[in-house]
Amino acid sequence: MKKRLKSLSLATLTLLAVASCKNSDVDPREQYTGSYNITTTQYSKGTNGASATEVYKFNLYVSKGKSSDELVFKDDDDTYTVTMKNNTFEIPAHTTSIFYNGSTYAVKTVGNGSFAGNSINLNTVTGLSIQGITVTITKAGNGPKF
Numbered sequence: 001m002k003k004r005l006k007s008l009s010l011a012t013l014t015l016l017a018v019a020s021c022k023n024s025d026v027d028p029r030e031q032y033t034g035s036y037n038i039t040t041t042q043y044s045k046g047t048n049g050a051s052a053t054e055v056y057k058f059n060l061y062v063s064k065g066k067s068s069d070e071l072v073f074k075d076d077d078d079t080y081t082v083t084m085k086n087n088t089f090e091i092p093a094h095t096t097s098i099f100y101n102g103s104t105y106a107v108k109t110v111g112n113g114s115f116a117g118n119s120i121n122l123n124t125v126t127g128l129s130i131q132g133i134t135v136t137i138t139k140a141g142n143g144p145k146f
Helices: 002-020 028-032
Strands: 034-046 051-064 070-074 079-085 088-100 103-116 119-130 133-144
Touching (some): 028 051, 034 119, 051 119, 051 133, 088 119
Antiparallel strands (some): 034 051, 051 070, 070 079, 103 119, 119 133
């Protein structure tokens, strides 16, 4: 009886010890990965004096990056790596290209944002020159995870 009680006590202690251990393998970036439905207000201004404001909607796909403080963002036009600090992120300056009217143009973008619950807030500034006109596009938006 004593032997059985001792075994039972040891088993109970082992279960309690295992149950109280925290899983240190949980990646905090997991909470941010997924797809987001973004709506931005986009303000464009050209050196020729032209300007426009419009609403732009797109899907943003977020996955884990190579480093423990990185996420990869992918939308219809671009794929880039952001650097995380807590729930905020920085979009480093990066250049992509667009094809317009038979020519290819460089597009430079930089930005930042944050996650709040199941939503993302996003701010970017994009610059490009098309046919001698420099255009600056400022976007501010947000959207829920879907």
